[in-house]
Amino acid sequence: MIDILLRILVYGAVVSxxxxxxxxxxxxxxxxxxxxxxxxxxxxxxxxxxxxxxxxYGLDPYIASVVSVFLVGMIGVALYSGILARIKxxxxxxxxxTLAFALLVEQILILLFGEHGISYPSLITGVLRIGxxxxxxxxxxxxxxxxxxxxxxxxFINKTRTGKKVSASSQNVEGAMLVGINVDRIFMLTMFIxxxxxxxxxxxxxxxxxxxxMVAMKSLIYAFAIVILGGLGSVRGSIVAAFIVxxxxxxxxxxxxxxxxxxxxxxLIIAILIFRPTGLFGVEx
Amino acid sequence: MMxxxxxxxxxxQIIAWTIFLIxxxxxxxxxxxxxxxxxxLTMIFLILTISWxxxxxxxxxxxxxxxxxxxxxxxxxxxxxxxxxFSGSVxxxxxxxxxxxxxxxxxxxxxxxxxxxxxxxxTLRLKGYYFSLVTAILPLVFMQSVYVFSNIFGGExxxxxxxxxxxxxxxxxxYYFAFAVFMISFILIWLLVNSEIGLxxxxxxxxxxxxxxxxxxxxxxxxxxFVTSSFFAGIGGATLVHYRITIGPDVYDIPLMLLIILSAVxxxxxxxxxxxFGGFAIYLLKNWWLKGAxxxxxxxxxxxxxxxxxxxxxxxxxxxxxGLWSKIKRFTVKKEEALPE
Numbered sequence: 302m303i304d305i306l307l308r309i310l311v312y313g314a315v316v317s318x319x320x321x322x323x324x325x326x327x328x329x330x331x332x333x334x335x336x337x338x339x340x341x342x343x344x345x346x347x348x349x350x351x352x353x354x355x356x357x358y359g360l361d362p363y364i365a366s367v368v369s370v371f372l373v374g375m376i377g378v379a380l381y382s383g384i385l386a387r388i389k390x391x392x393x394x395x396x397x398x399t400l401a402f403a404l405l406v407e408q409i410l411i412l413l414f415g416e417h418g419i420s421y422p423s424l425i426t427g428v429l430r431i432g433x434x435x436x437x438x439x440x441x442x443x444x445x446x447x448x449x450x451x452x453x454x455x456x457f458i459n460k461t462r463t464g465k466k467v468s469a470s471s472q473n474v475e476g477a478m479l480v481g482i483n484v485d486r487i488f489m490l491t492m493f494i495x496x497x498x499x500x501x502x503x504x505x506x507x508x509x510x511x512x513x514x515m516v517a518m519k520s521l522i523y524a525f526a527i528v529i530l531g532g533l534g535s536v537r538g539s540i541v542a543a544f545i546v547x548x549x550x551x552x553x554x555x556x557x558x559x560x561x562x563x564x565x566x567x568x569l570i571i572a573i574l575i576f577r578p579t580g581l582f583g584v585e586x
Numbered sequence: 587m588m589x590x591x592x593x594x595x596x597x598x599q600i601i602a603w604t605i606f607l608i609x610x611x612x613x614x615x616x617x618x619x620x621x622x623x624x625x626x627l628t629m630i631f632l633i634l635t636i637s638w639x640x641x642x643x644x645x646x647x648x649x650x651x652x653x654x655x656x657x658x659x660x661x662x663x664x665x666x667x668x669x670x671x672f673s674g675s676v677x678x679x680x681x682x683x684x685x686x687x688x689x690x691x692x693x694x695x696x697x698x699x700x701x702x703x704x705x706x707x708x709t710l711r712l713k714g715y716y717f718s719l720v721t722a723i724l725p726l727v728f729m730q731s732v733y734v735f736s737n738i739f740g741g742e743x744x745x746x747x748x749x750x751x752x753x754x755x756x757x758x759x760x761y762y763f764a765f766a767v768f769m770i771s772f773i774l775i776w777l778l779v780n781s782e783i784g785l786x787x788x789x790x791x792x793x794x795x796x797x798x799x800x801x802x803x804x805x806x807x808x809x810x811x812f813v814t815s816s817f818f819a820g821i822g823g824a825t826l827v828h829y830r831i832t833i834g835p836d837v838y839d840i841p842l843m844l845l846i847i848l849s850a851v852x853x854x855x856x857x858x859x860x861x862x863f864g865g866f867a868i869y870l871l872k873n874w875w876l877k878g879a880x881x882x883x884x885x886x887x888x889x890x891x892x893x894x895x896x897x898x899x900x901x902x903x904x905x906x907x908x909g910l911w912s913k914i915k916r917f918t919v920k921k922e923e924a925l926p927e
Contacts, residue, residue: 331715337715337718337719339722384900384904387904388903388904388907390907391907391908392648392714393642393646393648393855394851394903394907396648396650396718397648397847397851397899397903398899398900398903398904400650400722400844400847401844401847401896401899401900401903402896402900404840404841404844404892404896405893405896405897405900408888408890408892408893408896409888409893412888412889412890412893413888518726518840519726521722521723521726522723522726522727525719525720525722525723528719529716529719533713533715533716560730560733560734561734563723563726563727563730564727564730564731564734566723566727567723567724567727570720570723571708571720574708574709574712574716574720575708578711578712578716
């Protein structure tokens, strides 16, 4: 029994850390620019596939990770400035275009790599044993990288000048423009950070689990549950909610099997919407 | 449904409809049986595009889970025809005797509408984003349900309801049946969106605050639009099952959702006619010659028919965010205005 509890505690922390990265990026871009980015899961999957390809061409796995995360960030910027910035007034179209982009990338990845799952080359090997529960160093690495990234994100938004410009733009776009903030540059920067966070999440995820092109859409289920629970647009809420959702999913998978995780997540979302529609940290608009 | 005064149709519309009706009735005698089968599927697809337009085009709520209601209607109809699939899990349902086809189609619509009511009550009282987020994940969850309860729903392969339970054993009559269901659906939806209720739908879409101030119960009309939209999606799904005899998880799937979106966006949202034209063009494009068009690309390029469709959708959305149809219309109007007096 203690074994199971320990396993849930450790594995849940890893899953939660990864989803916190993904969801905070999704929440960030929505909070700042009101873009509901259905292609967010695509950044998550793309970074893993780009990293694996770079590794196969002979790059060191660490360098491959950094390069692929940066590339995914640039793809995010390109998506924003090439397409989304032009149709920003049409909310319906933003949703449709990002969804179409996500499915487009999914199809291309299936054509190039096939539907089977792939794993990232190990950045670190070894196993730590706590009692009889084996914990690979990969999981520990994933957890700590995720936590460090989240702390950096918090520091960036609250302490740096640029970060303050980001939160100013998220509070009031017109006001931010009036005090001389180049809002379009801020949006681009936010898109870059958002995509990078998803990209890091993707690499950490494929370290531990296998990824398929279809994970891009499936990861959205968890990301949505987290941002709805945390409150749309609240980065801090997303982080707290990620740990709640992460542990719920881990418990469900441990006791009932992975195939129930989508159902339970949907039920969770519905329950939140019935009892606390503004989420834990959301503000009434 | 209260229709105080029948909306008027102008002469051009009547002529267009007469031509469409005659063409629809006469075309089976001019085309091959395989193409006729495809045309019937197109008619059913049009039910899906016009019903999606009710909630998205007329009330402005982006429903990304329309295929869930299609699937619910389809699986309801299929299970009503083959209740023996319940044996071993829900035994009391397994002994139902199969119902007549029209009943099963109607039940498909009702089940979809009830589910839409539940989802609508929870999500439509919140900001529009929540509705999109929740409807977006519904297809993924329902796809999963088909695999989890595969002894009932048939898993990946689905199951067949048998030719004797189809709309008709003659391909010609089957086509006419699909055509009739489309016509009836179109007329009912047309009456709804052109009635006073439809006017309120549009008021909600254009300015929620103003609509509320005018005494329109915004949430109630959003839910009404969503339930109607889901009902016709269910009708479409149930008709599809009786048309092609088989059922599988593809009815829930996101590519079908994108096809519906693409058709309505190209045709123009909130016009009803737009999604009909768009649906016709896109469905035939995809199933008739897009697969051939893919062959024209060099083999090393990762291109298939879906890739081409998604690129098309993104391009159209960037060029004409308000729909290609309204772009064309504005272009012609501008030309007329530019004429010297």
